[in-house]
Amino acid sequence: MASPYSPEPAPDLTRNRLPTLFEVLARRTLAPVDLYFFYIYMRDQKRAVDYLDFWLDVAQHMSMCRLYVRDLRRSLMVGTPDGDKTASKRSSALLENIGNLDHRDPAGPSMLKTEKNKNQDAQMSAFLREENGNGLGHSPSGSTGSNMRQTSSNDRPRPSFMSSPQVLTSDSNSPEHEVKRADIRSSALNIMTTYILQDALRQIIIPQPLVEEMIYAIEQQGRDDPEVFDAAKDYVFQAMERDAFPDFLRAKALGNLTPPSLLYRLILGLLGEFAGVWAGSVLCMTGASRATRAWLIIPFTIGMYGLVCWEFVMDPLLAFLGYSEYEPNKVAKAHEPYVRKLLARRSLSALVWWIVFAAGFSCLFIFVPSHYLGEPYD
Structure with missing residues (x-):
């Protein structure tokens, strides 16, 4: 129970700015x-x-x-x-x-x-x-x-x-x-x-x-x-x-991640993009069908997710759910109204970039003509 002497000022829920x-x-x-x-x-x-x-x-x-x-x-x-x-x-x-x-x-x-x-x-x-x-x-x-x-x-x-x-x-x-x-x-x-x-x-x-x-x-x-x-x-x-x-x-x-979590996502992003490029190159050079190469969406989506999180210093999925990280892998609900709006806008921008780049890399390796290296070119 709070002490009768302890000040418990009510937060200003109408504040349309960052706090001091x-x-x-x-x-x-x-x-x-x-x-x-x-x-x-x-x-x-x-x-x-x-x-x-x-x-x-x-x-x-x-x-x-x-x-x-x-x-x-x-x-x-x-x-x-x-x-x-x-x-x-x-x-x-x-x-x-x-x-x-x-x-x-x-x-x-x-x-x-x-x-x-x-x-x-x-x-x-x-x-x-x-x-x-x-x-x-x-x-x-x-x-x-x-x-x-x-x-x-x-x-x-x-x-x-x-x-x-x-x-x-x-x-x-x-x-x-x-x-x-x-x-x-x-x-x-x-x-x-x-x-x-x-x-x-x-x-x-x-x-x-x-x-x-x-x-x-x-x-x-x-x-x-x-x-x-x-x-x-x-x-x-x-x-x-x-x-x-x-x-x-x-x-x-403007963000909702701690530095260790950002580093993890950067590593995940680089590994995902490397895996996508490597697998896509192999599939193209072995003459794999477009249906098979469509699986490249997975590594490119995961990789671009990590890179977007690093670039925006935030996790757009966490932001949409209304959470912010205060320690690595420990999150709390974000309640400050103005900050919630800022994070929502930034997460929307991050989501757009995520989709655009993930789709771009995927389409590049899915629709590019493939050629089996053991066959001569016409």
Whole structure:
């Protein structure tokens, strides 16, 4: 069952264009251009899944901070005993000015935030810094302990560990327990040790000034508010948007096969065409009848099918059935309406070329006059 805090935005089924990277990361798209397919693409083809995992972990960190501040604000609004009100007057004022944190807007790059969300996130970070500076460690339940399991990024339930791409739920936006103040600190430290520190197991390459700024803020200033990661998050978003996302759209919106499957079809196409040409030549030189040579339709059809799949980077039969491949020999139903239309149009073009070339090669060897080599020419 989904957490009541987890954002589940409805996909835009009327979108008559390709989605943006933010829409994919915000889970507003459907297969084959959803977050699951993008994760598999970054892992298997771009070999840069650490950047996407960094984004997901920072989004989780933002979600945890929102939940913590929201629940703390609610507890203060309801009213608590004076002995439990450990916040300073300044912290209380900051908390009251943050406003409603029940919105389901996903964490996004700074350039795509509205002014309202920018101000709200800035106030939330200011409160967390103020609270941390006072050493309060306050939580909605009055406890500073943490019941969050400490995990490395490799242990988290990423989409790659799911049995089906149809449902994409991850812990990145849906903490299913009450968030403690120590959880936020632990999350910030985990991000730093996993992705930022030199020689980290999954270190991402970002400008050194950003690295030094984050390490200083977390280690020296004791900060764990979301603004610590804003600059790095924006850099990673722009890197994925510039380098990986256009290739992802070309691969999944204009095609439906993975590179290994394309290679298999290319080999099948070359073997089929070679078999057709070789068999056709032999049959022509041995004086075989046209009825016998009509069997050449089979190798030429199979061979041209493989070559057309290679040329169009898609399988027209899979496209007509509405499926797209996310891993070799693993397919899922394509649900994004605009992408389905693109694939249908391209599959129709591929089908026409397939029929034309297969028929052309077949007719060439079926209707060409044959001659047995043992007989003299007239």
